[in-house]
Amino acid sequence: MGTNVSGIHGGRLAPADYEKNFSDLHPPLDHHEALVAADRCYFCYDAPCMTACPTSIDIPMFIRQISTGNPIGSAKTIFDQNILGGVCARVCPTETLCEQVCVRNTAEERPVEIGRLQRYATDTAMEQNIQFYQRAERTGSRIAVVGAGPAGLACAHRLAMNGHDVIIFDARVKPGGLNEYGIATYKSTDDFAQREVDYLLSIGGIEIRNGQKLGRDFTLGELTENFDAVFLGMGLAGVNALKTEGEQLSGVEDAVDFIAALRQVENKADIAIGRRVVVIGGGMTAIDAAVQSKLLGAEEVTICYRRGKEHMNASEYEQDLATSKGVMIRHWLQPKRVIGKDGKVAGIEVEYTAMQDGRLVGTGETGILAADQIFKAIGQTFDPTGVGNLRLEAGRIAIDAEGRTSMARVWAGGDCVKAGEDLTVTSVAQGRDAADSINRALAAAANPAVAVA
Amino acid sequence: MADLRNNFVGIKSPNPFWLASAPPTDKAYNVERAFKAGWGGVVWKTLGEEGPPVVNVNGPRYGAIWGADRRLLGLNNIELITDRPLQVNLQEMKQVKMNWPDRALIASIMVPCEEASWKAILPLVEETGADGIELNFGCPHGMSERGMGSAVGQVPEYIEMVVRWCKQYTRMPVITKLTPNITDVRKPARAAKAGGTDAVSLINTINSIVSVDLDSFAPQPTVGGKGSHGGYCGPAVKPIALNMVAEIARDPETYGLPISGIGGVTTWRDAAEFMTLGAGNVQVCTAAMTYGFKIVEEMITGLSDWMDAKGHRTLEDITGRAVPNVTDWQYLNLNYIAKAHIDQDACIKCGRCHIACEDTSHQAITSMVDGVRHFEVMEDECVGCNLCVNVCPVDNCITMVGLEAGVVDQRTGKPVDPNYANWTTHPNNPMARQAAE
Ligand SMILES: Cc1cc2nc3c(=O)[nH]c(=O)nc-3n(C[C@H](O)[C@H](O)[C@H](O)COP(=O)(O)OP(=O)(O)OC[C@H]3O[C@@H](n4cnc5c(N)ncnc54)[C@H](O)[C@@H]3O)c2cc1C
Ligand SMILES: Cc1cc2nc3c(=O)[nH]c(=O)nc-3n(C[C@H](O)[C@H](O)[C@H](O)COP(=O)(O)O)c2cc1C
Numbered sequence: 063m064g065t066n067v068s069g070i071h072g073g074r075l076a077p078a079d080y081e082k083n084f085s086d087l088h089p090p091l092d093h094h095e096a097l098v099a100a101d102r103c104y105f106c107y108d109a110p111c112m113t114a115c116p117t118s119i120d121i122p123m124f125i126r127q128i129s130t131g132n133p134i135g136s137a138k139t140i141f142d143q144n145i146l147g148g149v150c151a152r153v154c155p156t157e158t159l160c161e162q163v164c165v166r167n168t169a170e171e172r173p174v175e176i177g178r179l180q181r182y183a184t185d186t187a188m189e190q191n192i193q194f195y196q197r198a199e200r201t202g203s204r205i206a207v208v209g210a211g212p213a214g215l216a217c218a219h220r221l222a223m224n225g226h227d228v229i230i231f232d233a234r235v236k237p238g239g240l241n242e243y244g245i246a247t248y249k250s251t252d253d254f255a256q257r258e259v260d261y262l263l264s265i266g267g268i269e270i271r272n273g274q275k276l277g278r279d280f281t282l283g284e285l286t287e288n289f290d291a292v293f294l295g296m297g298l299a300g301v302n303a304l305k306t307e308g309e310q311l312s313g314v315e316d317a318v319d320f321i322a323a324l325r326q327v328e329n330k331a332d333i334a335i336g337r338r339v340v341v342i343g344g345g346m347t348a349i350d351a352a353v354q355s356k357l358l359g360a361e362e363v364t365i366c367y368r369r370g371k372e373h374m375n376a377s378e379y380e381q382d383l384a385t386s387k388g389v390m391i392r393h394w395l396q397p398k399r400v401i402g403k404d405g406k407v408a409g410i411e412v413e414y415t416a417m418q419d420g421r422l423v424g425t426g427e428t429g430i431l432a433a434d435q436i437f438k439a440i441g442q443t444f445d446p447t448g449v450g451n452l453r454l455e456a457g458r459i460a461i462d463a464e465g466r467t468s469m470a471r472v473w474a475g476g477d478c479v480k481a482g483e484d485l486t487v488t489s490v491a492q493g494r495d496a497a498d499s500i501n502r503a504l505a506a507a508a509n510p511a512v513a514v515a
Numbered sequence: 516m517a518d519l520r521n522n523f524v525g526i527k528s529p530n531p532f533w534l535a536s537a538p539p540t541d542k543a544y545n546v547e548r549a550f551k552a553g554w555g556g557v558v559w560k561t562l563g564e565e566g567p568p569v570v571n572v573n574g575p576r577y578g579a580i581w582g583a584d585r586r587l588l589g590l591n592n593i594e595l596i597t598d599r600p601l602q603v604n605l606q607e608m609k610q611v612k613m614n615w616p617d618r619a620l621i622a623s624i625m626v627p628c629e630e631a632s633w634k635a636i637l638p639l640v641e642e643t644g645a646d647g648i649e650l651n652f653g654c655p656h657g658m659s660e661r662g663m664g665s666a667v668g669q670v671p672e673y674i675e676m677v678v679r680w681c682k683q684y685t686r687m688p689v690i691t692k693l694t695p696n697i698t699d700v701r702k703p704a705r706a707a708k709a710g711g712t713d714a715v716s717l718i719n720t721i722n723s724i725v726s727v728d729l730d731s732f733a734p735q736p737t738v739g740g741k742g743s744h745g746g747y748c749g750p751a752v753k754p755i756a757l758n759m760v761a762e763i764a765r766d767p768e769t770y771g772l773p774i775s776g777i778g779g780v781t782t783w784r785d786a787a788e789f790m791t792l793g794a795g796n797v798q799v800c801t802a803a804m805t806y807g808f809k810i811v812e813e814m815i816t817g818l819s820d821w822m823d824a825k826g827h828r829t830l831e832d833i834t835g836r837a838v839p840n841v842t843d844w845q846y847l848n849l850n851y852i853a854k855a856h857i858d859q860d861a862c863i864k865c866g867r868c869h870i871a872c873e874d875t876s877h878q879a880i881t882s883m884v885d886g887v888r889h890f891e892v893m894e895d896e897c898v899g900c901n902l903c904v905n906v907c908p909v910d911n912c913i914t915m916v917g918l919e920a921g922v923v924d925q926r927t928g929k930p931v932d933p934n935y936a937n938w939t940t941h942p943n944n945p946m947a948r949q950a951a952e
């Protein structure tokens with residue numbers, strides 16, 4: 063049986079509860095459910111959902127294919143635009159993307175379940191291991207991709223399709239980026255990230271080298287020297303610090319590390335969690351850390367966010383999910399000092415905040431929240447080690463509309479660039495589009511006359 | 516409370532909802548349940564000659580088409596007439612009629628096209644106390660291959676002949692059930708009238724192949740690898756049935772001949788439509804086979820509530836009311852001009868009206884106005900065809916608005932002519948020109 067002693071401990075729950083808590087948040091649609099859900103789509107003209115999808119999947123078409131009994135064709139419609147359509151179906155905040163603008167909302171406040179339908183189609187094709195793409199004739203061009211997250215994988219796949227040879231370098235031991243190390247456990251279960259990487263690699267022409275870190279094991283200069291083009295999809299390797307007293311106390315942790323450990327561990331009971339947990343932040347990471355703390359058996363989980371509900375980066379849906387799991391979300395509170403006892407966290411002093419003349423200020427009024435564990439989820443940052451003198455913008459790599467960086471033959475996309483939202487699907491779109499740009503550039507270099515025409 | 520009591524050629528029933536001759540009326544067990552549920556009458560499953568009964572296939576008898584969410588829209592069957600011995604049916608009919616004296620019980624009959632056969636069966640049926648008979652000239656499969664059913668219904672002379680025999684050998688009212696598998700339904704109706712029928716009922720099922728199994732390449736329902744055409748019924752056939760009923764109702768030769776309306780009746784509204792087009796009552800099969808007998812409650816309350824709301828007291832108040840408004844195309848008023856109008860508050864911006872009009876009609880609906888997704892009818896292009904109304908997923912969102920006389924039609928630039936004018940006098944009509952010359 064579980065335990066509710068104070069401090070930070072594993073095994074707070076009975077084994078069966080872990081299983082239940084970390085199973086699929088949205089179970090897959092079965093065949094009948096998929097047909098019923100698909101029937102609701104109106105096959106809109108110039109469909110708003112399609113416009114809202116960062117990868118512009120032809121949503122009305124793939125749904126129509128499901129309803130006509132062609133889930134395989136449907137999967138191809140999805141993968142044509144988004145080769146990571148499988149993970150996107152699971153993790154996209156559809157409530158702020160395609161489903162938010164679905165015209166069904168207007169009359170019924172209930173959109174077509176685009177995400178779940180997308181999962182139905184992609185699962186069907188992936189379960190049968192149906193491969194839709196073949197490599198074009200080999201071009202002989204070699205391209206280096208740094209980072210095997212959504213951006214890097216999408217870029218590599220598109221490049222391989224066009225006949226180029228791709229080598230992906232990734233610092234971590236497994237590919238997938240945050241699909242593997244970041245996404246909440248209950249959004250992507252059963253080792254989906256690795257299965258998806260395998261599915262995608264089946265096209266051939268892509269080699270992944272794990273444990274290879276740019277800035278430590280090789281330099282950008284070496285890459286540009288040895289490859290015809292380089293794509294950087296390194297995500298955000300750094301995290302913001304609280305910069306308050308007591309941050310170094312045992313029990314103060316980065317939310318992303320906690321989430322990564324939770325995803326990797328074999329037995330969830332091995333993850334130690336506080337009886338009282340405070341999460342600092344207001345984004346998706348804060349929500350995921352808080353919800354999963356609760357699912358691990360924390361008795362009391364509080365999110366402290368320094369602005370109002372409407373300013374939170376986490377969608378309304380995510381916030382509701384957190385509160386439904388028993389997480390308390392408190393607004394207009396900023397951390398002031400972590401309070402320790404015997405070198406361990408005992409609580410956190412927070413200060414009320416307010417907007418004054420358009421600026422956020424502390425009001426001076428403070429209070430103390432008891433806590434055994436504090437997760438910092440106040441934003442990830444781009445770690446520029448190894449990118450040399452690439453031009454940055456607001457701390458991330460600057461790119462143009464095609465994904466080109468300030469350096470010739472170097473492209474970038476995903477979270478590490480200053481463009482678009484930090485989402486899996488946005489990263490896929492940017493990786494894919496950069497690949498197209500690289501392809502055009504290589505074709506132009508190989509055949510300048512055509513390029514002029 | 517509206518009075519729903521029905522008197523159809525002297526046959527009385529508490530409401531105008533009868534079950535058509537089909538599986539729901541195949542035996543006492545079903546019919547008892549139907550009467551308990553509230554059905555006004557039944558036409559017993561078609562009886563055949565004395566002797567060994569027909570046999571049905573032992574594989575699937577039905578096929579279907581579906582709409583969204585697998586709602587059944589059309590049913591197809593290859594069932595024959597009753598496969599139970601005549602005597603069993605007659606005994607049960609007699610008992611049921613005794614149990615339910617206030618309900619209508621009609622015997623449907625199909626025997627070979629010989630006088631002796633009809634002469635033989637009629638007294639047996641009469642003895643049951645049945646209120647009337649219905650001649651099944653409609654069954655389009657199986658029985659027709661044996662020279663019965665629609666094989667008779669497709670030859671007006673045979674219809675007239677058989678009806679005449681029946682009128683001669685029984686005192687019971689005769690209802691002649693017509694097949695829709697014919698070019699002009701007025702011909703068999705006229706023949707039935709000439710033979711002295713008391714009423715016609717229509718439609719029976721329509722020849723159909725409902726689907727093909729794309730693995731076995733066989734029509735469905737598939738029986739041992741083969742399929743045969745079947746009879747189509749259910750909501751999908753209603754428009755065909757309504758037209759046929761209206762054709763008979765407004766034909767000067769059959770005008771006033773009582774009609775029992777059949778084909779796709781699923782709700783009170785369908786029933787009301789049949790009745791306004793001239794049906795004295797309706798018969799239902801597929802809707803009951805899809806949802807069970809309870810649906811009659813909705814039909815009764817729906818019809819009654821609508822009649823109350825509109826101030827119609829009896830069924831006579833509504834029967835045939837739409838018949839005078841059914842006309843030929845050539846008499847439609849060409850000076851009537853309507854334009855589509857989109858209710859912007861109801862519009863959900865799916866764009867279906869736009870793409871339908873843009874790709875297939877008159878390019879009269881915007882998709883974007885000032886850079887914003889916006890669907891609005893351009894009256895200078897709209898021909899008032901009604902396509903957009905039909906494709907819009909939101910009820911009442913697009914409506915057709917008739918232009919008042921004198922208002923300028925922006926498409927033609929001409930004011931709306933207040934006078935009625937039809938094709939027969941139109942200058943583009945060569946016939947009209949000839950007449951004028
Ligand atoms: C906790 C959390 C939850 C999230 N939940 C969602 C969600 O539900 N839905 C959603 O759409 N988005 C979510 N996101 C955001 C989403 O995961 C990211 O936007 C997306 O993964 C970015 O993809 P990427 O390829 O740019 O980077 P990443 O996925 O971060 O991948 C970058 C890869 O580069 C590697 N790398 C980094 N530095 C180097 C280096 N120097 N040398 C070599 N390799 C390097 C890393 O090991 C990693 O594999 C979440 C993010 C977090 C942190
Ligand atoms: C399975 C089945 C069997 C039928 N058998 C008969 C029959 O024996 N005699 C008959 O006159 N009509 C028969 N019909 C036709 C129905 O009585 C009715 O005319 C037709 O189904 C149209 O009405 P609906 O749309 O309400 O079903 C049958 C229909 C079905 C579906």
Ligand code: SF4
Binds near residue numbers: 112125176865
């Ligand atoms: S907006 Fe909704 S109804 Fe329209 S195509 Fe997209 S999913 Fe279908």
Ligand code: SF4
Binds near residue numbers: 854880
């Ligand atoms: S009524 Fe016809 S022409 Fe007019 S807008 Fe609608 S579809 Fe177009």
Ligand code: SF4
Binds near residue numbers: 909
């Ligand atoms: S079809 Fe109807 S709901 Fe859709 S855009 Fe047109 S008017 Fe609006």
